[in-house]
Amino acid sequence: MSTDFDVIVVGSGITGGWAAKELGERGLKVLLLERGRDVKHGDYPTEHAGPWTMPYRGMGDQERYKRDYPIQSTHFLFNEYCEHFFVNDREAPYQCDPARPFFWYRGNQVGGRSLIWGRHTYRWSDLDFEANKRDGHGVDWPIRYQDLQPWYDHVEDFIGVSGQAEGLAHLPDGKFLPPMQFNCAEKLFKTRVEEKFHDRIVTIGRVAVLTQPHRGRGACHYCGPCERGCSVGAYFSTQSSTLPAAMATGNVTLLANHLVEKIVCDPLTGRATGVNAIATDTRARHFVSARMVFLCASAFASTQILLNSASEKHPGGIGHASGALGHYLMDHTMSLSARALMPGMQDRYYQGNRPNTMYIPRFRNVSAPQEDFVRGYGYQGLAWRGSWRRGIGDSGFGKDYKEALHKPGPWLIVLAALGETLPRHENYLELDAKHPDPFGIPQIKIHYSPGDNEARMMRDAKEQAVAMLAAAGAQVQAATSDLLPSGSGIHEMGTARMGNDPASAVLNKHNQCHAAPNVFVTDGACMASGACQNPSLTYMAITARACDFAATELRAGRL
Numbered sequence: 001m002s003t004d005f006d007v008i009v010v011g012s013g014i015t016g017g018w019a020a021k022e023l024g025e026r027g028l029k030v031l032l033l034e035r036g037r038d039v040k041h042g043d044y045p046t047e048h049a050g051p052w053t054m055p056y057r058g059m060g061d062q063e064r065y066k067r068d069y070p071i072q073s074t075h076f077l078f079n080e081y082c083e084h085f086f087v088n089d090r091e092a093p094y095q096c097d098p099a100r101p102f103f104w105y106r107g108n109q110v111g112g113r114s115l116i117w118g119r120h121t122y123r124w125s126d127l128d129f130e131a132n133k134r135d136g137h138g139v140d141w142p143i144r145y146q147d148l149q150p151w152y153d154h155v156e157d158f159i160g161v162s163g164q165a166e167g168l169a170h171l172p173d174g175k176f177l178p179p180m181q182f183n184c185a186e187k188l189f190k191t192r193v194e195e196k197f198h199d200r201i202v203t204i205g206r207v208a209v210l211t212q213p214h215r216g217r218g219a220c221h222y223c224g225p226c227e228r229g230c231s232v233g234a235y236f237s238t239q240s241s242t243l244p245a246a247m248a249t250g251n252v253t254l255l256a257n258h259l260v261e262k263i264v265c266d267p268l269t270g271r272a273t274g275v276n277a278i279a280t281d282t283r284a285r286h287f288v289s290a291r292m293v294f295l296c297a298s299a300f301a302s303t304q305i306l307l308n309s310a311s312e313k314h315p316g317g318i319g320h321a322s323g324a325l326g327h328y329l330m331d332h333t334m335s336l337s338a339r340a341l342m343p344g345m346q347d348r349y350y351q352g353n354r355p356n357t358m359y360i361p362r363f364r365n366v367s368a369p370q371e372d373f374v375r376g377y378g379y380q381g382l383a384w385r386g387s388w389r390r391g392i393g394d395s396g397f398g399k400d401y402k403e404a405l406h407k408p409g410p411w412l413i414v415l416a417a418l419g420e421t422l423p424r425h426e427n428y429l430e431l432d433a434k435h436p437d438p439f440g441i442p443q444i445k446i447h448y449s450p451g452d453n454e455a456r457m458m459r460d461a462k463e464q465a466v467a468m469l470a471a472a473g474a475q476v477q478a479a480t481s482d483l484l485p486s487g488s489g490i491h492e493m494g495t496a497r498m499g500n501d502p503a504s505a506v507l508n509k510h511n512q513c514h515a516a517p518n519v520f521v522t523d524g525a526c527m528a529s530g531a532c533q534n535p536s537l538t539y540m541a542i543t544a545r546a547c548d549f550a551a552t553e554l555r556a557g558r559l
Helices: 014-025 062-068 131-135 144-161 182-197 238-248 298-308 388-392 397-405 450-472 536-555
Strands: 005-009 030-033 252-255 260-267 272-279 285-295 333-342 358-360 375-384 411-419 428-438 442-447 473-477 516-521
Touching: 005 272, 014 030, 014 238, 014 252, 014 285, 014 536, 030 260, 030 285, 030 516, 144 238, 144 333, 182 358, 182 375, 182 411, 182 450, 238 252, 252 298, 260 298, 260 516, 272 516, 285 397, 285 450, 285 473, 285 536, 298 428, 333 442, 333 450, 375 450, 411 450, 450 473
Parallel strands: 005 030, 005 285, 030 252, 285 516
Antiparallel strands: 260 272, 272 285, 333 411, 333 473, 358 375, 375 411, 428 442
């Protein structure tokens, strides 16, 4: 393929869209490669479809899901309305240890998982960036909060984040649009918890969902089915936000239905000269040249490309000499800590479907260390009233029963903990040459299990959730410290981590590969630790920062 590109960006999701925008705005010629189909903003055919318009009334063909979507169909948002935003597991296989399954949720299309993500966006602080150095788990981050602070500002100003400033040093405030509001049960919970527990704050989630018009996008309608696509553009996605800005530069070429097999490197210098790409519809193979490569394909997919780019100069793959490539895999540990009934308020209700939750920031190992575990966890949760659907699980029949279902049910509240997973060498992915995928590329094989620290953390999270609900006057119905299946956090991190030493890290402080300085990795693969906050805002800030550095270096002739 005849090309004249400065940069190839691999992947068009949350980080790939940002890389295309930032590099294009700096005048570089960018080729944006996406392995999946094109999806145009606004072309969301089921966005407001009623169940009567769907063949299975929104429930889908369960036999087909068992056959073609055994992993994806376990995602909490997966249904007949949005199944087209998830991969077909049979067509996109991967391997796991049978005794240690990992649920890898994917969306191969332009926009990737930015069309189906939860949109919680929290800044990290130096409590997170200094954690590895402080307790000895993992390598020290080569950056600190002050390095990312202006880039957090830059990203938030562009995407629009609604939230409430709280003045917490370990959860820095950002540039917020007006916050969404609690319902009456959540207000009561907040008041009583903060009265009882002086180390805790109950706040509204900080989400990339607009509460007022912003940069040509409309405010949220609170309609509810966000996972089907949002033609208003109220929530951040590649389609609604970064891709239009990227294309407006005139410097970005988008090529969908092209997956990247490997990076091709100069045999003498070891630097990238381009990529081998496969047209997924015709199976034709192309070599596409460029002066540098940005991997933004997702943590696992980017690392798969690095591993598959083995050559004489890079035996074992680009960055393999560090001993870290593929290793130190992390995902947030999750547990549905407690569910309770909130008495009273039977004359109160709410309007709309708020695409947000309460958030209780980390309070463990902040000012005083815990004896039982390191790092920490936060909670996401919400209160709601039961609808007629509660009748599916209730017993009863007849006129009185049906009439009762016409009225709202009792107030319920749930708290779910998201905990930090320590970076451990034994959690890793590798290529399985014995099992190639449909395009002849070795499949990923995932080796992952949470450790004792995570189990102890979730036991504490359960106890504290029960204590807070009791303090709020709620009647606890169920509580558990059982971990949800690995992968449930949908925050894959690590496997090509940042670090100052090439002997222990794949990337430097600017997200350059130590072994190939014109290759950058800015998605979840670059993370040296996982914190307990949702990581997507940090991915975006890291990407924008790396793009600024790469463009400067390229123009100076150093790349």
